[in-house]
Structures are given as structure tokens and as C-alpha cells.
Amino acid sequence: MMTASTFILILLFVMPFVCLGLKLFVDYRKLDELERYFRGNEAVQRNKRFWGRNQVIDRTMRMSILIGFFMQPRTHVKNNDVTWKELNSVPLALKRWVLWPFYLSLMYGLAVTVWVAGTVRNFVFGHNMLKRCMYANQKEDGLGGQNRASFDPEGAD
Template sequence: MTFFFGYSIVWSVGVFVILGLMQFAEYTKLDELESYFSENAKVQNNKRFWGRSQRIDRFYRMLLINEILSDPKRYVKAGLVTEAELASVPLALKRWALWPYYLLMIWGIALVVWSVWRRWCDIPI
């Protein structure tokens, strides 16, 4: 087994692991996260617009919370969220919200590496 084949297997399995983590966070942690932003107009409007319980709705609701938690200074400066709301979210819950999406970004970089490697080494599929 070549190194490229092993990398391909790990890369392919990784997408299912990441999607599983994202779904777990969306279905078990999203409601708890939104409860910490119950007085926030931006989060509540987003929740009303994406109110159904379908996968895409939960994804976009989680995406807004992810944006708020990953770059809090920008949202505090814009007046969309307060420091007290951000401080009330437990660290473990922040990690559950952010890490699946960070892993997705790492997986995207691994996809670029895989594509470049395959083309430069002229590896047939």
C-alpha cells in the first residue's frame, strides 16, 4: 500500500467523522447554545427565519453562532452581541460549536493537498 493510498483512505474517512461531529453538535448542542443568546435580536431573527428542524436550518443557525464565537470582537464592536452574553457560554460548549468547523477547514486544506499531490505525481484514479 502506497503512502498516497493510505492518505486517501484517512482523508475519505475523515469527511464522515467531521460530518458526524457537525451533526452531533447541531442536534445536541444548538438549543443550549441558543439559550445563552435568548435576548440577542440577531440570533432570534436567525432562529425564526431558519426555524424548521431540517438539516440546512440547523446548519445555518449553528453557522451564525459559530461566527459570533469565532470572532467575538467584531460582533461586540458592531453592537450585535454583548460581552456578558459571550462570557456566559461555557468553554466546553464553545469548543463543541467551533471545533467541528475548524476540522472541516483542515479537511478542506487536506483536499487541496490531495488534489495537488495526485496531479503532480500523475496518479491515476
């Protein structure tokens, strides 16, 4: 039977490939469709001209501005980067294709951070904590690390 820690380690190993696959799918299959809804948007068109070589980094950077629009719409509307009409013209299914892989990657990043922080904490403090617990037990029972069954105060056999 698989333990929880083994399952988590397998998940931490598999998730980067899932996230990368989803990111590449969205960048190459959904980006052009999404940019059609922002044809008249100056920020998107400027970004598209600057990152126009159609390589992975270019598509990632073009997608990042759109992810920002959907994650913080009020901020971008307030800054006149996008209008509510443009944001509402994008179908909900397409918005989900843009945001969910990004959120999944964020959750993966948080999980790795927690795992690494726990590992480092155990590495740095774990050994010392074990010694402290052993020392506390020795002081507590006054036997110097021996249990009561093996301790003979008389020294007799």
C-alpha cells in the same frame, strides 16, 4: 505495512464521515442548549425565526451565526451583534463543541485541496518533467539514452 500515502488516502476517505457525524451531533444535541445563552440577542432570534423549520439546513444556518460569534468575537461585538457578557456566559466546553468540528472540517478541506492540487500538478507537469529529465540525461552523457556498458563506439562485438 501501510505506506504514508495509503494512510493519507484512507484518512481522506474517512474524515468526511467523521466531520458530518460531528456536525450533525452538534446541530441536533448542542444547538438548543447554545441558543439558550443568547435568548435576548436580536441577531440570534432573528436568525432562529428565519431558519425555524428544524431541518438540517435550518440548524446548520442557525449554528453558522454562533460559530461566527465565537470565531471573530471582536468583529461581532464591534458591530453590536453580540455582547461580551453573552459570549462569556457560554461555558468553554460548549464553545469547544461548536468550534472544534468546524476547525476539523476546515483542516479536512485544506488537506483535500492540497491533495488535489498535488495530483493535478503531477498530472499536468509530471509527464513532461519525466521527459525533460530523460532528455537532460541524454545530453549530459552524450550516449543517446544508452548506458556506458552497452555503448560500443567501435561497433565491434
